[in-house]
Amino acid sequence: xxxxxxxxxxxxxxxxxxxxxxxxxxxxxxxxxxxxxxxxxxxxxxxxxxxxxxxxxxxxxxxxxxxxxxxxxxxxxxxxxxxxxxxxxxxxxxxxxxxxxxxxxxxxxxxxxxxxxxxxxxxxxxxxxxxxxxxxxxxxxxxxxxxxxxxxxxxxxxxxxxxxxxxxxxxxxxxxxxxxxxxxxxxxxxxxxxxxxxxxxxxxxxxxxxxxxxxxx
Numbered sequence: 001x002x003x004x005x006x007x008x009x010x011x012x013x014x015x016x017x018x019x020x021x022x023x024x025x026x027x028x029x030x031x032x033x034x035x036x037x038x039x040x041x042x043x044x045x046x047x048x049x050x051x052x053x054x055x056x057x058x059x060x061x062x063x064x065x066x067x068x069x070x071x072x073x074x075x076x077x078x079x080x081x082x083x084x085x086x087x088x089x090x091x092x093x094x095x096x097x098x099x100x101x102x103x104x105x106x107x108x109x110x111x112x113x114x115x116x117x118x119x120x121x122x123x124x125x126x127x128x129x130x131x132x133x134x135x136x137x138x139x140x141x142x143x144x145x146x147x148x149x150x151x152x153x154x155x156x157x158x159x160x161x162x163x164x165x166x167x168x169x170x171x172x173x174x175x176x177x178x179x180x181x182x183x184x185x186x187x188x189x190x191x192x193x194x195x196x197x198x199x200x201x202x203x204x205x206x207x208x209x210x211x212x213x214x215x216x217x
Contacts, residue, residue, distance in 0.1 A: 003093045005070040005129070012120050015113060017072035017086060020056040024073050027082040028052045031105040038175065039167050040142050041103065045175060060087075067091065069098060074117050083108040086117050088125075090135075097133035098125070115151045119192075122152065126189040133188055139164050140181040153192055154185035 009018040020028070031037065032047040044051050060071035069089035075082055084104040091098040100121065104114050118136075125131040136154055138145040149156075160182040167175045 003067040005064055005067075005088070005091075007064065008124075010072070010120055010124055011077060012116055014077050015083070015116055015120075016075050016077050016080075017117060017120070018075065020060050020071060020073045020085075022053075022056060024082050025049060025052045025056055027105075028056065028073075028085070031082065031084070031103060034106045035169070036106070037103055039169075040139055040145070041101075042165070045167065063087075063089065067093065072117075072121075074102075074104075074113065083111075083113050084117065086121060088121070095133065096129075096131045097135065098131065099135045099137065101136075114148045118148065118152045122187055122192055126192060133186060136185040136187070137164075137182045138185065139166055140183055141166070146183060149183075149185040152187065154187045155191060157184045157186045159183055 007019060009016060011017070026049070029047060029049045029052040032043050032052065037043060038045045038047075055071075064070045069087060069091050071085065071087045073082055074084040074086055082105065084102060086100065086102040088098045088100055100118060102114055102117065122134050125134055136145075136149045137160070138149055140159070162179050163182045164180050165177050166180055168178055170176050
């Protein structure tokens with residue numbers, strides 16, 4: 001049984017989801033230093049260029065080859081500009097289940113890019129990879145992420161109490177860590193009514209032959 005995701009490029013009318021490249025490092029560094037990214041994710045703060053380089057050249061490709069998941073750079077179809085990232089992780093190949101997390105650059109928010117990327121990934125997972133479950137976990141106070149989960153058809157399945165550590169700015173300009181709850185959203189193939197229509201409007205996937213090799217960074 002296959003235990004790794006193929007190296008693919010997945011596209012919609014507006015977006016291309018592809019493997020990260022070294023040319024993405026400056027934009028990725030800038031995106032991950034956004035305050036909302038720092039608040040709602042567990043990335044290093046500040047996020048350095050060396051952090052970005054390690055992610056692009058080592059961590060992201062290593063996760064795919066190890067079978068634990070796959071990471072996509074989310075880019076604009078017309079300009080090639082990096083608008084975000086989408087990662088599948090905690091993949092269980094026996095259960096055919098995986099968890100999605102994403103980040104959208106601050107300048108690209110409000111355009112529906114997060115839901116568009118998640119929808120095409122869900123279609124690819126369920127139709128091509130024959131997965132049975134896609135999971136999202138959102139911080140209880142992160143209403144924007146909850147709206148995205150609902151928009152793609154996710155069903156709220158429960159709360160993991162005290163299961164996350166978010167960050168908040170202090171009056172002095174630093175960061176303080178705050179424990180909080182996580183809401184679990186499940187997405188099954190039968191929850192994705194209408195996803196075929198999304199794919200018919202331009203969503204495709206194709207072989208991507210140039211996945212970066214795994215090496216230190």
